[in-house]
Amino acid sequence: MAIRGDMQFVVLLLVMTLPIAVAFGVLVFFIRRGAGLAADGAERCAECRYNLTGNVSGVCPECGTAFGARPVDSAHQT
Ligand SMILES: [Zn+2]
8 A cells, every 4th residue: 555655654754853843943942042141141231221241431321320330440530
């Protein structure tokens, strides 16, 4: 019977494709999670969440809130 052979081929195809689909889904999940962690790792203003990475003034340029300036920066300003 040719139909029985087709069914076996479909089942084999599913068995081979499923792990690949799952692996791809896990890969996308970790890539997205990694990107989220990188965004959270950035220094942000406590008031407006503005990205303060690389900011040396000690004041948020978006809302003017002073944030924890680095000791080197405060010594330079005073
Ligand atoms: Zn701000």
